[in-house]
Amino acid sequence: MEQRLAPNTKLSEARLCETFGVGRMRVRRALLLLSSQGLIELQSNRGAYVACPDKSEANDVFAARMLIEPPLVRQLAQSSSDIDLTVLVDHIALEDAARIQNERTEIIRLSGEFHTKLAQASGNKFVFRMMRELVTRTSLIVGLFGSSQNASCPDDEHNNILKAIQTKNAELAEQLLISHLNHIQSGLDMESRQEPQDDLAAILGMD
Amino acid sequence: MEQRLAPNTKLSEARLCETFGVGRMRVRRALLLLSSQGLIELQSNRGAYVACPDKSEANDVFAARMLIEPPLVRQLAQSSSDIDLTVLVDHIALEDAARIQNERTEIIRLSGEFHTKLAQASGNKFVFRMMRELVTRTSLIVGLFGSSQNASCPDDEHNNILKAIQTKNAELAEQLLISHLNHIQSGLDMESRQEPQDDLAAILGMD
DNA sequence: AACTTGACGATTGTTAACAATCTTTGTCAA
DNA sequence: TTGACAAAGATTGTTAACAATCGTCAAGTT
Numbered sequence: 001m002e003q004r005l006a007p008n009t010k011l012s013e014a015r016l017c018e019t020f021g022v023g024r025m026r027v028r029r030a031l032l033l034l035s036s037q038g039l040i041e042l043q044s045n046r047g048a049y050v051a052c053p054d055k056s057e058a059n060d061v062f063a064a065r066m067l068i069e070p071p072l073v074r075q076l077a078q079s080s081s082d083i084d085l086t087v088l089v090d091h092i093a094l095e096d097a098a099r100i101q102n103e104r105t106e107i108i109r110l111s112g113e114f115h116t117k118l119a120q121a122s123g124n125k126f127v128f129r130m131m132r133e134l135v136t137r138t139s140l141i142v143g144l145f146g147s148s149q150n151a152s153c154p155d156d157e158h159n160n161i162l163k164a165i166q167t168k169n170a171e172l173a174e175q176l177l178i179s180h181l182n183h184i185q186s187g188l189d190m191e192s193r194q195e196p197q198d199d200l201a202a203i204l205g206m207d
Numbered sequence: 208m209e210q211r212l213a214p215n216t217k218l219s220e221a222r223l224c225e226t227f228g229v230g231r232m233r234v235r236r237a238l239l240l241l242s243s244q245g246l247i248e249l250q251s252n253r254g255a256y257v258a259c260p261d262k263s264e265a266n267d268v269f270a271a272r273m274l275i276e277p278p279l280v281r282q283l284a285q286s287s288s289d290i291d292l293t294v295l296v297d298h299i300a301l302e303d304a305a306r307i308q309n310e311r312t313e314i315i316r317l318s319g320e321f322h323t324k325l326a327q328a329s330g331n332k333f334v335f336r337m338m339r340e341l342v343t344r345t346s347l348i349v350g351l352f353g354s355s356q357n358a359s360c361p362d363d364e365h366n367n368i369l370k371a372i373q374t375k376n377a378e379l380a381e382q383l384l385i386s387h388l389n390h391i392q393s394g395l396d397m398e399s400r401q402e403p404q405d406d407l408a409a410i411l412g413m414d
Numbered sequence: 415a416a417c418t419t420g421a422c423g424a425t426t427g428t429t430a431a432c433a434a435t436c437t438t439t440g441t442c443a444a
Numbered sequence: 445t446t447g448a449c450a451a452a453g454a455t456t457g458t459t460a461a462c463a464a465t466c467g468t469c470a471a472g473t474t
Contacts, residue, residue, distance in 0.1 A: 013456070025428060028456095032236060033243055045435045045456055057332065064333040067282070071274050125264065126271040126344070130337050137333070220426070232458060235426095252426055252465045 001112065001136050002105040003143035007052035011040060037133055039140070051140060055190050058141045062185045065134050066178070068127075069115070073161065073177045076122060077170035083121055088162050091117055095158065112139050114158050138184075145188040154183055208319065208343050209312040210350035214259035218247060244340055246347070258347060262397050265348045269392045272341050273385070275334075276322070280368065280384045283329060284377035290328055295369050298324055302365065319346050321365050345391075352395040361390055 005011075016027045035042040041049050053061070076083065091114055098106040112135045119131030157180045164173035212218075223234045242249040248256050260268070283290065298321055305313040319342045326338035364387045371380035 014454090023429065024456095029239060032239060036240055036243055046437090047456070060331045060333055063331055064337070067278050067331075067334060068275055071278060075274070124267045124270055124274075126267055126341065127274060130271070134333065221424095230459065231426095253467090254425070 001139050002109050003139055004105060005050050007050050007140060007144055009050045011048040011050065013047070037136070039136060053137070053141050053144065058145060058188070058190070061134060061137050061141060062181060065138070065181055068130065068134070069118075069181065070174045070178055072119060072122060072127060072131075073165065074170045074174040076118070077165045077168055077173040081168075083123070085121065085162070085166060087117055088114070088121060092159055092162060099155065108139065108142075111158075112136070118161075142184070142188070145190055145192060147187065147189055147192075154180070157183065208346050209316050210346055211312060212257050214257050214347060214351055216257045218255040218257065220254070244343070246343060260344070260348050260351065265352060265395070265397070268341060268344050268348060269388060272345070272388055275337065275341070276325075276388065277381045277385055279326060279329060279334060279338075280372065281377045281381040283325070284372045284375055284380040288375075290330070292328060292369070292373060294324055295321070295328060295372075299366050299369060306362070315346065315349075318365075319343070325368075349391070349395070352397055352399060354394065354396055354399075361387070364390065 011031065013024055013027050013031075016022075016030075017024055020027075031040060031042060031048045034040045035048065039051055041051050043049065091110070095107070095110045095114065098110055115135050116128070116132050119128045122128070157176065161173055161176045161180065164176055218238065220231055220234050220238075223229075223237075224231055227234070238247060238249060238255045241247045242255065246258055248258050250256065298317070302314070302317045302321065305317055322342050323335070323339050326335045329335070364383065368380055368383045368387065371383055
Protein backbone atom coordinates (compact mmCIF):
# COMPACT_ATOMS: atom_id res chain seq x y z
CA MET A 1 0.00 0.00 0.00
CA GLU A 2 2.94 2.35 0.54
CA GLN A 3 4.88 1.10 -2.48
CA ARG A 4 7.83 0.14 -0.32
CA LEU A 5 7.95 -3.39 -1.71
CA ALA A 6 8.63 -3.48 -5.42
CA PRO A 7 6.80 -6.04 -7.54
CA ASN A 8 8.55 -9.39 -7.93
CA THR A 9 10.28 -8.96 -4.60
CA LYS A 10 10.61 -12.34 -2.97
CA LEU A 11 9.01 -12.73 0.43
CA SER A 12 10.77 -15.68 2.03
CA GLU A 13 9.07 -17.27 4.98
CA ALA A 14 12.18 -17.44 7.14
CA ARG A 15 12.95 -13.80 6.45
CA LEU A 16 9.47 -12.66 7.41
CA CYS A 17 9.52 -14.82 10.53
CA GLU A 18 12.61 -13.24 11.97
CA THR A 19 11.68 -9.76 10.74
CA PHE A 20 8.37 -9.74 12.55
CA GLY A 21 9.34 -12.15 15.33
CA VAL A 22 6.57 -14.54 14.48
CA GLY A 23 6.17 -18.26 13.83
CA ARG A 24 5.87 -19.73 10.37
CA MET A 25 2.17 -20.40 10.81
CA ARG A 26 1.32 -16.75 11.11
CA VAL A 27 3.47 -15.87 8.13
CA ARG A 28 1.91 -18.56 5.97
CA ARG A 29 -1.58 -17.47 6.94
CA ALA A 30 -0.75 -13.90 6.01
CA LEU A 31 0.76 -14.95 2.71
CA LEU A 32 -2.30 -17.04 1.88
CA LEU A 33 -4.62 -14.12 2.54
CA LEU A 34 -2.46 -11.73 0.53
CA SER A 35 -2.40 -14.15 -2.36
CA SER A 36 -6.18 -14.52 -2.22
CA GLN A 37 -6.37 -10.77 -2.72
CA GLY A 38 -3.94 -10.97 -5.59
CA LEU A 39 -1.35 -8.82 -3.87
CA ILE A 40 1.26 -11.54 -3.92
CA GLU A 41 1.71 -14.66 -5.99
CA LEU A 42 2.28 -18.01 -4.33
CA GLN A 43 4.35 -20.30 -6.51
CA SER A 44 4.31 -23.92 -5.50
CA ASN A 45 7.51 -24.95 -3.74
CA ARG A 46 9.08 -21.71 -4.89
CA GLY A 47 7.81 -19.10 -2.50
CA ALA A 48 5.85 -15.87 -2.42
CA TYR A 49 6.52 -12.90 -4.68
CA VAL A 50 4.98 -9.45 -4.70
CA ALA A 51 2.50 -9.38 -7.55
CA CYS A 52 3.68 -7.77 -10.75
CA PRO A 53 0.67 -6.60 -12.74
CA ASP A 54 1.11 -6.31 -16.48
CA LYS A 55 -0.35 -3.73 -18.80
CA SER A 56 -3.54 -5.70 -19.32
CA GLU A 57 -4.19 -6.13 -15.62
CA ALA A 58 -3.55 -2.46 -15.04
CA ASN A 59 -6.18 -1.60 -17.62
CA ASP A 60 -8.59 -4.03 -16.00
CA VAL A 61 -8.16 -2.40 -12.61
CA PHE A 62 -8.92 1.03 -13.98
CA ALA A 63 -11.80 -0.32 -16.03
CA ALA A 64 -13.25 -1.90 -12.89
CA ARG A 65 -12.87 1.35 -10.98
CA MET A 66 -14.49 3.23 -13.84
CA LEU A 67 -17.39 0.85 -13.56
CA ILE A 68 -17.90 1.14 -9.82
CA GLU A 69 -16.60 4.43 -8.53
CA PRO A 70 -18.58 6.91 -10.67
CA PRO A 71 -21.98 5.41 -9.74
CA LEU A 72 -20.78 5.21 -6.15
CA VAL A 73 -19.91 8.89 -5.98
CA ARG A 74 -23.10 9.85 -7.75
CA GLN A 75 -25.14 7.91 -5.24
CA LEU A 76 -23.14 9.40 -2.39
CA ALA A 77 -23.89 12.90 -3.59
CA GLN A 78 -27.58 12.17 -3.98
CA SER A 79 -28.00 10.87 -0.45
CA SER A 80 -25.37 12.87 1.39
CA SER A 81 -27.88 14.27 3.88
CA ASP A 82 -27.88 11.26 6.14
CA ILE A 83 -24.21 10.45 5.65
CA ASP A 84 -21.29 11.53 7.78
CA LEU A 85 -18.68 13.23 5.60
CA THR A 86 -16.51 14.60 8.40
CA VAL A 87 -14.23 11.59 8.02
CA LEU A 88 -13.46 12.71 4.49
CA VAL A 89 -12.96 16.33 5.49
CA ASP A 90 -10.51 15.28 8.18
CA HIS A 91 -8.80 12.96 5.75
CA ILE A 92 -8.12 15.71 3.25
CA ALA A 93 -6.60 17.74 6.05
CA LEU A 94 -4.24 14.84 6.68
CA GLU A 95 -3.36 14.70 3.01
CA ASP A 96 -2.53 18.39 2.95
CA ALA A 97 -0.39 18.06 6.06
CA ALA A 98 1.53 15.15 4.57
CA ARG A 99 2.04 17.09 1.35
CA ILE A 100 3.44 20.10 3.19
CA GLN A 101 5.88 17.95 5.12
CA ASN A 102 6.72 16.07 1.92
CA GLU A 103 6.33 12.62 3.44
CA ARG A 104 6.30 10.51 0.29
CA THR A 105 5.06 7.14 1.59
CA GLU A 106 2.46 8.89 3.73
CA ILE A 107 1.16 10.87 0.76
CA ILE A 108 0.84 7.73 -1.33
CA ARG A 109 -0.95 5.84 1.40
CA LEU A 110 -3.38 8.67 2.12
CA SER A 111 -4.07 9.27 -1.57
CA GLY A 112 -5.32 5.75 -1.94
CA GLU A 113 -7.09 5.78 1.37
CA PHE A 114 -9.25 8.69 0.28
CA HIS A 115 -10.94 6.51 -2.29
CA THR A 116 -11.32 3.73 0.23
CA LYS A 117 -12.99 6.09 2.69
CA LEU A 118 -15.23 7.31 -0.09
CA ALA A 119 -16.50 3.76 -0.39
CA GLN A 120 -16.71 3.44 3.38
CA ALA A 121 -18.94 6.49 3.51
CA SER A 122 -21.50 4.57 1.51
CA GLY A 123 -21.97 2.41 4.58
CA ASN A 124 -21.96 -0.67 2.37
CA LYS A 125 -19.54 -3.30 3.65
CA PHE A 126 -19.18 -4.99 0.29
CA VAL A 127 -18.64 -1.83 -1.69
CA PHE A 128 -16.01 -0.90 0.85
CA ARG A 129 -14.22 -4.22 0.55
CA MET A 130 -14.23 -4.15 -3.24
CA MET A 131 -12.88 -0.63 -3.41
CA ARG A 132 -10.16 -1.43 -0.88
CA GLU A 133 -8.94 -4.26 -3.06
CA LEU A 134 -9.00 -2.15 -6.18
CA VAL A 135 -7.22 0.72 -4.46
CA THR A 136 -4.40 -1.42 -3.06
CA ARG A 137 -4.01 -2.94 -6.49
CA THR A 138 -3.87 0.54 -7.96
CA SER A 139 -1.04 1.37 -5.56
CA LEU A 140 0.95 -1.53 -6.94
CA ILE A 141 0.32 -0.36 -10.48
CA VAL A 142 1.21 3.25 -9.82
CA GLY A 143 4.37 2.07 -8.12
CA LEU A 144 5.24 0.03 -11.19
CA PHE A 145 4.30 2.28 -14.06
CA GLY A 146 4.03 5.71 -12.45
CA SER A 147 6.62 8.39 -13.03
CA SER A 148 8.24 9.26 -9.72
CA GLN A 149 6.65 12.70 -9.62
CA ASN A 150 2.97 11.91 -9.80
CA ALA A 151 2.95 8.82 -7.65
CA SER A 152 -0.02 10.31 -5.83
CA CYS A 153 -3.29 11.90 -6.85
CA PRO A 154 -3.22 15.50 -8.11
CA ASP A 155 -3.48 17.98 -5.27
CA ASP A 156 -6.90 19.54 -5.24
CA GLU A 157 -8.98 16.95 -7.07
CA HIS A 158 -9.94 15.06 -3.94
CA ASN A 159 -11.11 18.27 -2.36
CA ASN A 160 -13.16 19.26 -5.39
CA ILE A 161 -14.86 15.89 -5.48
CA LEU A 162 -15.74 16.12 -1.81
CA LYS A 163 -17.13 19.65 -2.25
CA ALA A 164 -19.32 18.48 -5.12
CA ILE A 165 -20.67 15.71 -2.91
CA GLN A 166 -21.31 18.10 -0.04
CA THR A 167 -23.26 20.46 -2.28
CA LYS A 168 -25.19 17.45 -3.61
CA ASN A 169 -24.08 18.12 -7.15
CA ALA A 170 -24.18 14.47 -8.21
CA GLU A 171 -23.50 15.06 -11.89
CA LEU A 172 -20.44 17.20 -11.17
CA ALA A 173 -19.12 14.81 -8.56
CA GLU A 174 -19.34 11.94 -10.98
CA GLN A 175 -17.63 13.89 -13.76
CA LEU A 176 -14.86 15.07 -11.45
CA LEU A 177 -14.18 11.53 -10.33
CA ILE A 178 -14.09 10.24 -13.88
CA SER A 179 -11.54 12.80 -14.93
CA HIS A 180 -9.64 12.19 -11.70
CA LEU A 181 -9.30 8.50 -12.55
CA ASN A 182 -8.32 9.47 -16.09
CA HIS A 183 -5.60 11.75 -14.75
CA ILE A 184 -4.15 8.98 -12.64
CA GLN A 185 -4.23 6.50 -15.50
CA SER A 186 -2.83 8.87 -18.11
CA GLY A 187 0.03 9.69 -15.75
CA LEU A 188 1.30 6.15 -16.10
CA ASP A 189 4.09 5.11 -18.40
CA MET A 190 3.11 1.63 -19.50
CA GLU A 191 6.55 0.79 -20.84
CA SER A 192 8.71 1.49 -17.82
CA ARG A 193 9.43 -1.32 -15.45
CA GLN A 194 11.04 -1.49 -12.07
CA GLU A 195 13.42 -4.23 -11.06
CA PRO A 196 12.91 -6.42 -7.99
CA GLN A 197 14.60 -5.26 -4.85
CA ASP A 198 15.98 -6.84 -1.74
CA ASP A 199 13.28 -6.94 0.88
CA LEU A 200 15.48 -6.68 3.95
CA ALA A 201 16.06 -2.94 4.01
CA ALA A 202 12.53 -1.98 3.14
CA ILE A 203 10.90 -4.12 5.76
CA LEU A 204 13.38 -3.49 8.51
CA GLY A 205 12.51 0.17 8.36
CA MET A 206 9.14 -0.76 9.72
CA ASP A 207 9.85 -1.49 13.35
CA MET B 208 -23.30 -22.02 -3.44
CA GLU B 209 -25.88 -24.80 -3.62
CA GLN B 210 -27.55 -23.90 -0.34
CA ARG B 211 -26.90 -27.32 1.09
CA LEU B 212 -25.27 -25.95 4.21
CA ALA B 213 -27.62 -23.84 6.27
CA PRO B 214 -26.26 -20.69 7.93
CA ASN B 215 -24.88 -21.17 11.44
CA THR B 216 -23.99 -24.77 10.66
CA LYS B 217 -20.82 -25.66 12.51
CA LEU B 218 -17.93 -26.86 10.37
CA SER B 219 -15.69 -28.77 12.73
CA GLU B 220 -12.14 -29.41 11.59
CA ALA B 221 -12.10 -33.07 12.53
CA ARG B 222 -15.37 -33.64 10.74
CA LEU B 223 -14.15 -32.02 7.56
CA CYS B 224 -10.86 -33.91 7.74
CA GLU B 225 -12.45 -37.33 7.76
CA THR B 226 -15.21 -36.32 5.35
CA PHE B 227 -12.78 -35.24 2.66
CA GLY B 228 -9.92 -37.52 3.67
CA VAL B 229 -7.54 -34.63 4.11
CA GLY B 230 -5.13 -33.35 6.76
CA ARG B 231 -5.98 -30.54 9.12
CA MET B 232 -3.70 -28.13 7.27
CA ARG B 233 -5.76 -28.29 4.11
CA VAL B 234 -8.98 -27.84 6.04
CA ARG B 235 -7.67 -24.86 7.94
CA ARG B 236 -6.43 -23.22 4.76
CA ALA B 237 -9.82 -23.69 3.15
CA LEU B 238 -11.60 -22.30 6.19
CA LEU B 239 -9.32 -19.28 6.26
CA LEU B 240 -10.03 -18.51 2.62
CA LEU B 241 -13.76 -18.98 3.07
CA SER B 242 -13.74 -16.65 6.04
CA SER B 243 -11.78 -14.05 4.08
CA GLN B 244 -14.62 -14.09 1.59
CA GLY B 245 -17.15 -13.78 4.37
CA LEU B 246 -18.77 -17.12 3.61
CA ILE B 247 -18.01 -18.54 7.01
CA GLU B 248 -17.18 -16.96 10.34
CA LEU B 249 -14.10 -18.04 12.28
CA GLN B 250 -14.63 -17.66 16.00
CA SER B 251 -11.47 -17.82 18.05
CA ASN B 252 -11.06 -21.15 19.80
CA ARG B 253 -14.67 -21.94 18.95
CA GLY B 254 -14.61 -23.05 15.38
CA ALA B 255 -16.02 -22.19 11.98
CA TYR B 256 -19.68 -21.50 11.29
CA VAL B 257 -21.48 -20.91 8.03
CA ALA B 258 -22.10 -17.18 7.80
CA CYS B 259 -25.57 -16.02 8.72
CA PRO B 260 -26.25 -12.66 7.04
CA ASP B 261 -28.78 -10.42 8.72
CA LYS B 262 -31.32 -8.15 7.08
CA SER B 263 -28.89 -5.26 6.83
CA GLU B 264 -26.19 -7.33 5.16
CA ALA B 265 -28.71 -8.73 2.72
CA ASN B 266 -29.69 -5.20 1.74
CA ASP B 267 -26.04 -4.27 1.33
CA VAL B 268 -25.43 -7.17 -1.02
CA PHE B 269 -28.30 -6.19 -3.26
CA ALA B 270 -27.31 -2.53 -3.08
CA ALA B 271 -23.79 -3.47 -4.18
CA ARG B 272 -25.13 -5.54 -7.05
CA MET B 273 -27.43 -2.69 -8.04
CA LEU B 274 -24.38 -0.48 -8.18
CA ILE B 275 -22.22 -2.77 -10.28
CA GLU B 276 -24.33 -5.07 -12.37
CA PRO B 277 -26.45 -2.56 -14.33
CA PRO B 278 -23.44 -0.59 -15.63
CA LEU B 279 -21.74 -3.90 -16.35
CA VAL B 280 -24.59 -5.18 -18.49
CA ARG B 281 -24.94 -1.84 -20.23
CA GLN B 282 -21.27 -1.87 -21.11
CA LEU B 283 -21.52 -5.48 -22.23
CA ALA B 284 -24.37 -4.64 -24.61
CA GLN B 285 -22.52 -1.67 -26.03
CA SER B 286 -19.39 -3.63 -26.88
CA SER B 287 -20.82 -7.05 -27.51
CA SER B 288 -19.34 -7.21 -31.00
CA ASP B 289 -15.91 -8.32 -29.89
CA ILE B 290 -17.18 -10.46 -27.03
CA ASP B 291 -17.96 -14.16 -27.02
CA LEU B 292 -21.48 -14.75 -25.78
CA THR B 293 -21.73 -18.43 -26.71
CA VAL B 294 -20.82 -19.31 -23.13
CA LEU B 295 -23.96 -17.56 -21.96
CA VAL B 296 -26.12 -19.15 -24.63
CA ASP B 297 -24.87 -22.58 -23.65
CA HIS B 298 -25.38 -21.76 -20.00
CA ILE B 299 -29.03 -20.90 -20.46
CA ALA B 300 -29.49 -24.23 -22.21
CA LEU B 301 -28.07 -25.90 -19.10
CA GLU B 302 -30.45 -23.94 -16.93
CA ASP B 303 -33.43 -25.04 -18.99
CA ALA B 304 -32.32 -28.65 -18.89
CA ALA B 305 -31.95 -28.56 -15.12
CA ARG B 306 -35.37 -26.96 -14.80
CA ILE B 307 -36.99 -29.65 -16.88
CA GLN B 308 -35.43 -32.40 -14.83
CA ASN B 309 -36.32 -30.50 -11.67
CA GLU B 310 -32.85 -30.73 -10.13
CA ARG B 311 -33.16 -28.23 -7.34
CA THR B 312 -29.56 -27.75 -6.24
CA GLU B 313 -28.43 -27.65 -9.85
CA ILE B 314 -30.98 -24.98 -10.70
CA ILE B 315 -29.86 -22.84 -7.80
CA ARG B 316 -26.20 -23.19 -8.68
CA LEU B 317 -26.76 -22.41 -12.35
CA SER B 318 -29.01 -19.45 -11.57
CA GLY B 319 -26.21 -17.77 -9.67
CA GLU B 320 -23.58 -18.85 -12.14
CA PHE B 321 -25.34 -17.01 -14.93
CA HIS B 322 -24.58 -13.71 -13.27
CA THR B 323 -21.02 -14.79 -12.65
CA LYS B 324 -20.56 -15.67 -16.29
CA LEU B 325 -22.07 -12.34 -17.23
CA ALA B 326 -19.21 -10.71 -15.37
CA GLN B 327 -16.74 -13.14 -16.88
CA ALA B 328 -17.89 -12.12 -20.35
CA SER B 329 -16.60 -8.64 -19.63
CA GLY B 330 -13.11 -10.12 -19.71
CA ASN B 331 -12.22 -8.15 -16.63
CA LYS B 332 -10.65 -10.35 -13.94
CA PHE B 333 -11.56 -8.02 -11.11
CA VAL B 334 -15.14 -7.48 -12.14
CA PHE B 335 -15.45 -11.23 -12.37
CA ARG B 336 -14.03 -11.80 -8.91
CA MET B 337 -16.25 -9.17 -7.34
CA MET B 338 -19.39 -10.51 -8.94
CA ARG B 339 -18.53 -14.04 -7.92
CA GLU B 340 -18.31 -13.00 -4.29
CA LEU B 341 -21.55 -11.08 -4.46
CA VAL B 342 -23.32 -13.96 -6.17
CA THR B 343 -22.21 -16.60 -3.67
CA ARG B 344 -23.26 -14.27 -0.91
CA THR B 345 -26.62 -13.86 -2.62
CA SER B 346 -27.02 -17.64 -2.61
CA LEU B 347 -26.61 -17.65 1.16
CA ILE B 348 -29.20 -14.92 1.50
CA VAL B 349 -31.73 -16.56 -0.79
CA GLY B 350 -31.23 -19.78 1.13
CA LEU B 351 -31.94 -17.95 4.37
CA PHE B 352 -34.77 -15.62 3.49
CA GLY B 353 -36.15 -17.03 0.28
CA SER B 354 -39.42 -18.85 0.14
CA SER B 355 -38.86 -22.39 -0.99
CA GLN B 356 -40.58 -21.85 -4.32
CA ASN B 357 -38.55 -19.03 -5.82
CA ALA B 358 -35.11 -20.08 -4.64
CA SER B 359 -33.88 -19.51 -8.17
CA CYS B 360 -34.18 -16.72 -10.68
CA PRO B 361 -37.47 -16.42 -12.59
CA ASP B 362 -37.49 -18.57 -15.67
CA ASP B 363 -37.11 -16.41 -18.74
CA GLU B 364 -35.47 -13.31 -17.35
CA HIS B 365 -31.94 -14.53 -17.95
CA ASN B 366 -32.79 -15.28 -21.53
CA ASN B 367 -34.37 -11.88 -22.08
CA ILE B 368 -31.34 -10.11 -20.67
CA LEU B 369 -29.04 -12.08 -22.93
CA LYS B 370 -31.16 -11.32 -25.98
CA ALA B 371 -31.07 -7.61 -25.18
CA ILE B 372 -27.30 -7.80 -24.98
CA GLN B 373 -27.05 -9.70 -28.25
CA THR B 374 -29.17 -7.12 -30.03
CA LYS B 375 -27.02 -4.38 -28.48
CA ASN B 376 -30.00 -2.80 -26.80
CA ALA B 377 -28.01 -1.44 -23.86
CA GLU B 378 -30.80 0.54 -22.30
CA LEU B 379 -33.19 -2.42 -22.35
CA ALA B 380 -30.57 -4.83 -21.05
CA GLU B 381 -29.84 -2.56 -18.11
CA GLN B 382 -33.52 -2.12 -17.30
CA LEU B 383 -34.20 -5.84 -17.53
CA LEU B 384 -31.37 -6.59 -15.16
CA ILE B 385 -32.53 -3.97 -12.68
CA SER B 386 -36.01 -5.43 -12.54
CA HIS B 387 -34.51 -8.92 -12.43
CA LEU B 388 -32.57 -8.01 -9.30
CA ASN B 389 -35.66 -6.40 -7.86
CA HIS B 390 -37.65 -9.56 -8.48
CA ILE B 391 -35.11 -11.64 -6.62
CA GLN B 392 -34.99 -9.23 -3.70
CA SER B 393 -38.73 -8.76 -3.42
CA GLY B 394 -39.15 -12.53 -3.37
CA LEU B 395 -37.42 -12.65 -0.01
CA ASP B 396 -39.17 -12.84 3.29
CA MET B 397 -36.94 -10.90 5.63
CA GLU B 398 -38.55 -12.26 8.76
CA SER B 399 -38.23 -15.98 8.21
CA ARG B 400 -35.19 -17.73 9.56
CA GLN B 401 -33.80 -21.19 9.12
CA GLU B 402 -32.30 -23.18 11.97
CA PRO B 403 -28.80 -24.63 11.90
CA GLN B 404 -28.50 -28.17 10.65
CA ASP B 405 -26.19 -31.05 11.17
CA ASP B 406 -23.49 -30.98 8.54
CA LEU B 407 -22.84 -34.70 8.26
CA ALA B 408 -25.68 -35.69 5.96
CA ALA B 409 -25.35 -32.69 3.69
CA ILE B 410 -21.63 -33.07 3.09
CA LEU B 411 -21.58 -36.82 2.83
CA GLY B 412 -23.87 -36.59 -0.15
CA MET B 413 -21.01 -35.03 -2.03
CA ASP B 414 -18.70 -37.96 -2.67
C1' DA C 415 -34.16 -24.73 44.40
C1' DA C 416 -30.90 -21.88 42.20
C1' DC C 417 -26.47 -20.24 41.62
C1' DT C 418 -21.50 -20.53 41.73
C1' DT C 419 -17.27 -23.15 41.31
C1' DG C 420 -14.30 -26.64 39.79
C1' DA C 421 -12.79 -30.32 36.90
C1' DC C 422 -13.16 -32.90 32.80
C1' DG C 423 -13.63 -33.46 27.85
C1' DA C 424 -13.46 -31.70 23.36
C1' DT C 425 -11.88 -28.54 20.03
C1' DT C 426 -8.90 -25.19 18.27
C1' DG C 427 -4.17 -22.90 18.08
C1' DT C 428 0.79 -23.53 17.95
C1' DT C 429 5.19 -25.51 17.56
C1' DA C 430 8.76 -28.34 15.92
C1' DA C 431 10.47 -32.03 13.42
C1' DC C 432 10.26 -34.41 9.00
C1' DA C 433 9.55 -34.99 3.90
C1' DA C 434 9.52 -33.22 -0.70
C1' DT C 435 10.85 -30.01 -4.03
C1' DC C 436 13.61 -26.67 -6.17
C1' DT C 437 17.97 -24.03 -6.78
C1' DT C 438 22.66 -23.72 -6.70
C1' DT C 439 27.24 -25.23 -6.88
C1' DG C 440 30.87 -28.12 -8.15
C1' DT C 441 32.90 -31.56 -11.02
C1' DC C 442 33.81 -33.93 -15.12
C1' DA C 443 33.93 -34.44 -19.93
C1' DA C 444 33.68 -32.74 -24.59
C1' DT D 445 35.44 -22.58 -22.08
C1' DT D 446 31.04 -24.56 -22.11
C1' DG D 447 27.75 -27.97 -21.34
C1' DA D 448 25.59 -31.59 -18.72
C1' DC D 449 25.07 -34.21 -14.70
C1' DA D 450 25.08 -34.95 -9.76
C1' DA D 451 25.19 -33.84 -5.16
C1' DA D 452 24.56 -30.52 -1.54
C1' DG D 453 22.09 -26.77 0.39
C1' DA D 454 18.10 -24.08 1.06
C1' DT D 455 13.22 -23.41 1.00
C1' DT D 456 8.60 -24.79 1.05
C1' DG D 457 4.90 -28.37 2.20
C1' DT D 458 3.17 -31.66 5.49
C1' DT D 459 2.51 -34.22 9.54
C1' DA D 460 2.01 -35.17 14.26
C1' DA D 461 2.45 -34.14 18.88
C1' DC D 462 1.72 -30.58 22.34
C1' DA D 463 -0.41 -26.42 24.56
C1' DA D 464 -4.22 -23.42 25.36
C1' DT D 465 -8.88 -22.26 25.39
C1' DC D 466 -13.75 -23.01 25.77
C1' DG D 467 -18.08 -25.43 26.95
C1' DT D 468 -20.31 -28.75 29.80
C1' DC D 469 -21.48 -31.32 33.66
C1' DA D 470 -21.46 -32.27 38.37
C1' DA D 471 -20.93 -31.16 43.03
C1' DG D 472 -21.30 -28.14 46.71
C1' DT D 473 -22.96 -24.01 48.99
C1' DT D 474 -26.16 -20.31 49.91
